[in-house]
Amino acid sequence: xxxxxxxxxxxxxxxxxxxxxxxxxxxxxxxxxxxxxxxxxxxxxxxxxxxxxxxxxxxxxxxxxxxxxxxxxxxxxxxxxxxxxxxxxxxxxxxxxxxxxxxxxxxxxxxxxxxxxxxxxxxxxxxxxxxxxxxxxxxxxxxxxxxxxxxxxxxxxxxxxxxxxxxxxxxxxxxxxxxxxxxxxxxxxxxxxxxxxxxxxxxxxxxxxxxxxxxxxxxxxxxxxxxxxxxx
Amino acid sequence: xxxxxxxxxxxxxxxxxxxxxxxxxxxxxxxxxxxxxxxxxxxxxxxxxxxxxxxxxxxxxxxxxxxxxxxxxxxxxxxxxxxxxxxxxxxxxxxxxxxxxxxxxxxxxxxxxxxxxxxxxxxxxxxxxxxxxxxxxxxxxxxxxxxxxxxxxxxxxxxxxxxxxxxxxxxxxxxxxxxxxxxxxxxxxxxxxxxxxxxxxxxxxxxxxxxxxxxxxxxxxxxxxxxxxxxxxxxxxxxxxxxxxxxxxxxxxxxxxxxxxxxxxxxxxxxxxxxxxxxxxxxxxxxxxxxxxxxxxxxxxxxxxxxxxxxxxxxxxxxxxxxxxxxxxxxxxxxxxxxxxxxxxxxxxxxxxxxxxxxxxxxxxxxxxxxxxxxxxxxxxxxxxxxxxxxxxxxxxxxxxxxxxxxxxxxxxxxxxxxxxxxxxxxxxxxxxxxxxxxxxxxxxxxxxxxxxxxxxxxxxxxxxxxxxxxxxxxxxxxxxxxxxxxxxxxxxxxxxxxxxxxxxxxxxxxxxxxxxxxxxxxxxxxxxxxxxxxxxxxxxxxxxxxxxxxxxxxxxxxxxxxxxxxxxxxxxxxxxxxxxxxxxxxxxxxx
Numbered sequence: 001x002x003x004x005x006x007x008x009x010x011x012x013x014x015x016x017x018x019x020x021x022x023x024x025x026x027x028x029x030x031x032x033x034x035x036x037x038x039x040x041x042x043x044x045x046x047x048x049x050x051x052x053x054x055x056x057x058x059x060x061x062x063x064x065x066x067x068x069x070x071x072x073x074x075x076x077x078x079x080x081x082x083x084x085x086x087x088x089x090x091x092x093x094x095x096x097x098x099x100x101x102x103x104x105x106x107x108x109x110x111x112x113x114x115x116x117x118x119x120x121x122x123x124x125x126x127x128x129x130x131x132x133x134x135x136x137x138x139x140x141x142x143x144x145x146x147x148x149x150x151x152x153x154x155x156x157x158x159x160x161x162x163x164x165x166x167x168x169x170x171x172x173x174x175x176x177x178x179x180x181x182x183x184x185x186x187x188x189x190x191x192x193x194x195x196x197x198x199x200x201x202x203x204x205x206x207x208x209x210x211x212x213x214x215x216x217x218x219x220x221x222x223x224x225x226x227x228x229x230x231x232x
Numbered sequence: 233x234x235x236x237x238x239x240x241x242x243x244x245x246x247x248x249x250x251x252x253x254x255x256x257x258x259x260x261x262x263x264x265x266x267x268x269x270x271x272x273x274x275x276x277x278x279x280x281x282x283x284x285x286x287x288x289x290x291x292x293x294x295x296x297x298x299x300x301x302x303x304x305x306x307x308x309x310x311x312x313x314x315x316x317x318x319x320x321x322x323x324x325x326x327x328x329x330x331x332x333x334x335x336x337x338x339x340x341x342x343x344x345x346x347x348x349x350x351x352x353x354x355x356x357x358x359x360x361x362x363x364x365x366x367x368x369x370x371x372x373x374x375x376x377x378x379x380x381x382x383x384x385x386x387x388x389x390x391x392x393x394x395x396x397x398x399x400x401x402x403x404x405x406x407x408x409x410x411x412x413x414x415x416x417x418x419x420x421x422x423x424x425x426x427x428x429x430x431x432x433x434x435x436x437x438x439x440x441x442x443x444x445x446x447x448x449x450x451x452x453x454x455x456x457x458x459x460x461x462x463x464x465x466x467x468x469x470x471x472x473x474x475x476x477x478x479x480x481x482x483x484x485x486x487x488x489x490x491x492x493x494x495x496x497x498x499x500x501x502x503x504x505x506x507x508x509x510x511x512x513x514x515x516x517x518x519x520x521x522x523x524x525x526x527x528x529x530x531x532x533x534x535x536x537x538x539x540x541x542x543x544x545x546x547x548x549x550x551x552x553x554x555x556x557x558x559x560x561x562x563x564x565x566x567x568x569x570x571x572x573x574x575x576x577x578x579x580x581x582x583x584x585x586x587x588x589x590x591x592x593x594x595x596x597x598x599x600x601x602x603x604x605x606x607x608x609x610x611x612x613x614x615x616x617x618x619x620x621x622x623x624x625x626x627x628x629x630x631x632x633x634x635x636x637x638x639x640x641x642x643x644x645x646x647x648x649x650x651x652x653x654x655x656x657x658x659x660x661x662x663x664x665x666x667x668x669x670x671x672x673x674x675x676x677x678x679x680x681x682x683x684x685x686x687x688x689x690x691x692x693x694x695x696x697x698x699x700x701x702x703x704x705x706x707x708x709x710x711x712x713x714x715x716x717x718x719x720x721x722x723x724x725x726x727x728x729x730x731x732x733x734x735x736x737x738x739x740x741x742x743x744x745x746x747x748x749x750x751x752x753x754x755x756x757x758x759x760x761x762x763x764x765x766x767x768x769x770x771x772x773x774x775x776x777x778x779x780x781x782x783x784x785x786x787x788x789x790x791x792x793x794x795x796x797x798x799x800x801x802x803x804x805x806x807x808x809x810x811x812x813x814x815x816x817x818x819x820x821x822x823x824x
Contacts, residue, residue, distance in 0.1 A: 043578050044722050046762045056761040061578045083758045087727035121731050121751065146720075155281075164283030165573070166290030168556070170730040172720030175290075177283035179272045 004068035006050075013064035020048050020059040023072075029225035030072055031081055031110045033088075033199055034147035035060040039156065045147055047084050047110060051077055082114040089116070090123045091170070093142035100209055101201030103217025107145055109224035124170070131176070133184035136206050143201045144174050150203060154194035162188045174202070236262040238270070242277055249278045250589075252288055252571030256295055257512070257554055261363065264304070265296040291573040292554035293347065293716075294363065294512050301336050301343030303381045306360040310349030310474045311709040312632040312695055318357035321374050328378035342381050348557055348713055349474035350513045353632035353695075354400045354639045362387060363515050364395055397516055399481045400639030403655060405626045406618065407482065407602050408642045410489055415533045417492035417605035421499050422541055424608070429500045430456070433604060435612025437624040442468060442560070442597035443667065443691035448604065451594055454584040456501040458592035463503035465494050465546075466588065466595040469510045470565060472557035473668035474713060475693030478628040478640055479598040483510070483517055486602055487524045491548065493601030495533070496608040497594055498546040506548040507588070509565050512555050521550050557717035561765055562595040563587075564719065575721045576765040599628055599692070619645030623684035631656045633696035649679040652694060660699045663782070668693040669710035670770035673703075673777035703785050707774045708736040714771035725768030728759045732772060743800065745791050749779065 001012040006023055013022035018041055023030050032048035035041050043061035050059045051071040059070070071077055088107060096102045131139040146165065151174075154162040162183075166175045178185035188194065195203050214220065241258045245251040255274065259266050266289045275282040289295045296304075307313070307322045322333065326344050331337040333344050352358035355367040361377070364387065373394075380390060401408050421429045434449035455463060467490060471479040482490060494506050510517060525548055528534040538544045551569055553559050559568045563577035566588050587593020596604075603625050607615045616624045623645035629652060632638045636657030643652070653661055664674045666683070667690040674681070681688045697706060715733040720726040735752050738744045756772035763769050778786050802821045809819050 043764060046723050046764070049762050058762075058764075063580075080758055080762055083754065084723050084762065087723050087731070090731075091723075091727045121727075121755075122734060124727075124730065146726075161281035161283060164281065164287040166283075166287040167720065168291050168293070168573075169715060169718040169720045170726060172726060175283050175286055177281055179268045179282065181268075 002064075002066050004064055004066060004070060006070040007072050007074075011064075011070075017064045018060055019050065019052070019062045019064050019068065019070060022064045023059065028072075029113075030059055031113055031224075032060060033106055033110060033145060034149065036149055036197065038193075038197075039149065039152045042148065045084070045088070045145065047081055047088075049077060049080055049084070056080065078114060082116055083120065085111050085114055085116055086118075086120045088145050090119050090121045091126070092144060093125065093128065099143065099201045100204055101143070103212075103214050103220045105201060105219075106199035106224065107143075109219040112219070113223060113225050128173070131181075131183050133182040134188070134206075135184070136190045137183060137188065137195065138204045138206055139174075139176075139183055140202055140204065141174060145200055146172055146174070147199060149197045149199065150174070150194040153197045154188075154192065157193040158189075160187050160192065160194075162186045162192070162194060236270070238273055238277070242274075247278060248571075249280055250569070250571045252278070252280070252285065253292065253554055253568055254551060254571075256285075256289055256292075257552055260295055260554075264302060264362075265299050268297075271297075288571065288573055291719075292512075292556050294555035299336065299340065301331075301341055302384075303342045304362055305342065305344045305377075306347035307344070308348075308350040308352065308356060308358045308360075309346040309709070309712070310353055310356065311706050312353040312475060313349070313356040313358060314705075314709060315633060315697075315701065316357045318369070321357055321369050321371065324371060325374050325378055328375060329381060341384070347513075347555065348472065348717060351471055351477040351480050351511070352397065353475055353477055353630065355398055356632075360513065363512070365397060365513065365516055366394055367397060395516065397480075397484075399485055401481065401485075401642075402631075402637055402639045403641040403643065405642040405644065406606055407486065407489070407599065407626060407628060408640065410486055410602075410606065412489055412492070412605065412609065414488040414528065415492065415531065415539065417489070417608040418495045418499070418533060418539060421496040421608040422539060422544070426456075426500045426502065429496055429608055432607050432612040433500070436603075436607040436615035437612075437622070438600065438603055438607060438615065439623070439685060440597055441599035441603070441627070441692070442562075443473075443670075443689065445685045445689055448596065448600055451584055451596070452497060452501050454582075455503075455587075455592040455594045458585040460585075460591045462505065462589075462591050463498075463501050464588045464591060464593040465497045465501070465503045465506040465548075466562075466565065466569070466593055467494055467506065467508045467548075467598055467601055468560065468562065468565060468595050469508050469514070469598050470553050470560040471511055471514075471598070472560045472717075473670065473691050473693055474710075475630060475632055475665065475668045475695040476691060477630045477632075478692050480514055480517070481640055482598050482602055482628070483508075483514070484520065487521060488528075489602045489605045490598055491524070491528060491533075491601075492608070493603070493605035494548060495538070495546055496604055497596070497601065499544065501592070501594060503594070504545050504547070506546060507551055507569055508548060509551050509553060509559070509569060511559075512553045515552065518550065518552065525550065556719075557713075558719045558765075558767055561767070564765075565595060566593065573719070575719050576767075578764075620682070620684050620686060622686050627683060627690070628692060629683070629690070629694045630692050631694045631696070634658060634661070634698035634701070635696050643683075646682045646684045648682050649674060649688070652683070653679065653696065656696070658696045658698070661696055662699045662701060663697045663703055663706075665693070665695040665697070665706070665774075667691045668695075669713055669774055670766065671773070673707075673774055673781065675781045703778060703782050704736075704740055704789060707778045708733075708740050710774040711736045711771075714767065718767060718771070722762075722764035722768060724759045725763045725765075725771065728755050728763075728768070729771050731755055732775060736775065739786070739789050742789055742791065744789060749786065749790065753779065
């Protein structure tokens with residue numbers, strides 16, 4: 001089996017795997033938000049940055065190969081990741097205590113893993129109205145981190161193309177596939193993978209709030225780096 | 233304004249979804265904006281998800297997804313235009329037309345806004361009016377524009393002189409002085425054959441003129457060797473780096489040289505199709521390029537069996553951009569050519585193996601192809617004999633800013649900064665920005681450095697700032713540019729460019745602290761190390777140079793305090809004052 005080195009440990013990989021995929025498959029956690037085992041990696045959030053043979057790279061798009069020496073949990077790398085997460089926080093409007101996704105939110109969980117204690121940067125407080133048009137689903141764009149997982153899931157798994165991105169730069173934003181711009185006018189179904197895949201609290205099911213009490217939620221039970229995303 | 237006939241517009245583009253950016257340009261031109269029902273209809277007819285079409289329309293800054301003025305004025309926000317008084321001229325136009333910047337006048341007649349550098353820096357200030365460039369603005373010209381807009385004169389009836397663009401060449405050399413006849417270089421390449429042509433390009437040591445300086449022969453060889461049923465040759469004429477305008481002149485005066493170079497490349501790598509990706513700001517070149525392409529087809533220099541050689545087929549299509557600097561990055565350019573948002577791809581794989589439609593593709597700069605044509609004709613050794621050992625050939629420098637003679641200067645590689653300053657008649661120079669905002673800001677101690685790959689690589693821009701100028705204003709302008717042009721794909725560049733812009737705005741308004749500088753320095757490191765493409769890697773260069781080389785300029789604006797509120801309370805009351813129509817003392821917070 002071919003291997004590369006990650007923080008001094010030999011990580012096996014198979015042909016075609018990325019560094020992140022190989023690490024997760026070997027139960028080595030590397031923080032990530034836009035990467036997901038079901039979807040082709042595209043490398044936009046950069047939170048999975050590692051130092052590979054002396055250069056920073058996004059591990060989700062870096063092809064695993066022999067001879068790679070990866071630094072992951074060093075303070076140098078963690079500081080960059082922390083700042084990236086801080087940028088994601090100041091870009092949107094994230095009020096964890098009042099968010100239905102608190103405790104199940106990957107942004108929050110990665111924030112804890114990286115020991116984010118302040119926002120460090122200046123908050124942008126964007127104006128992002130919610131879309132409550134759909135009878136069963138709510139879109140709260142304030143929490144969107146533009147990971148494109150819903151875009152990919154709706155196109156590749158659900159076959160509906162409900163979501164896409166528009167705008168550019170800091171004005172980049174999630175849109176839905178309807179002339180009215182409203183989710184109610186799309187073909188989305190509550191059972192869509194696009195609904196379930198949202199790592200933060202943008203796509204929420206109506207009519208069921210706080211079903212699991214805070215304190216008993218996914219990342220309340222165990223921190224995100226204790227979880228493996230390996231399929232059974 | 234013309235009326236929009238979607239079916240015939242689509243027919244002109246063969247209902248081809250890869251031509252979506254071109255189709256949206258057509259809609260924008262005919263209707264003045266791209267309405268939601270139009271997007272729905274377009275998506276239906278092209279068989280694309282509606283949201284995908286909306287996403288493309290929302291990406292490019294020349295596309296409007298909400299109504300704009302019947303006359304849409306976009307002032308070039310290049311720093312050189314700003315130094316020439318563009319802000320005052322903008323204010324003058326707004327006052328004359330009673331319109332507020334960034335807004336549409338109540339009657340829908342006009343809107344006035346900003347756009348990134350329009351590539352007319354040597355004849356600025358400039359603006360775009362419904363996509364058409366107007367240069368050499370003066371107060372008198374502004375007043376004339378205001379009158380014509382107020383009188384609602386159709387643009388086609390305006391005097392052509394208003395839209396005239398000059399080619400300002402002060403020092404031609406082998407490229408700008410070329411008198412090569414159309415097709416001459418192709419004949420020479422045919423005589424040498426594909427391998428022989430490639431061999432000459434290799435011997436010439438030609439390196440790409442777009443900025444990265446990759447070996448042209450290596451690129452061509454890789455594309456030739458890559459498996460694929462078809463290959464493509466793309467000319468990158470998306471000259472978006474502020475301060476650069478050499479490609480504009482090369483495409484106007486020496487288009488046949490560029491096309492000969494593209495055709496020689498097609499012969500060398502075995503490509504049948506090519507594209508010129510022209511930045512949307514250079515719309516005024518569209519007609520002459522289309523005419524030249526038609527003339528070449530007529531002369532059997534494009535099409536099938538070129539120059540009577542059986543099986544030597546090659547044709548070139550013109551694509552126009554729509555206001556996106558990032559499309560100058562080759563993989564983003566290819567995405568745009570495919571009718572998508574201009575997001576740089578993850579690499580590897582590189583365009584030479586997986587480019588346009590995932591086929592092997594050579595993307596070279598305009599100047600690179602023009603040089604390649606000369607190499608095909610005169611041979612590689614001739615070219616390698618010009619310039620320095622590692623930087624062969626000449627370089628066309630776009631000189632703008634504070635000098636007596638702004639314009640183009642073609643010099644052999646290796647000329648010093650001082651040589652160029654002397655040639656252009658610059659005096660009392662405080663700093664020079666080489667290679668545009670993503671390049672380097674030089675202080676006078678560095679003026680003996682040589683413009684070459686060994687020392688000081690450049691994408692061709694050379695902006696001069698004399699002692700009167702406030703460099704903080706220059707760096708602030710560049711920060712606004714990058715924030716406006718970030719594609720938004722990756723976190724560090726998307727949020728970082730905006731953070732940096734806000735910090736510099738605060739510092740320029742004397743509301744910045746040492747902490748702002750410290751945060752900006754960390755941000756610079758983060759963006760350089762973790763961004764997805766070159767835009768994010770280089771966006772902080774101007775700020776870093778200011779901090780490193782011109783620290784007093786930065787420091788004298790900083791508050792001595794460690795902390796200041798990021799907003800001004802009195803400023804925050806401005807909207808309330810406006811609503812109530814008050815501006816008396818009691819409507820302001822007391823000075824503490």
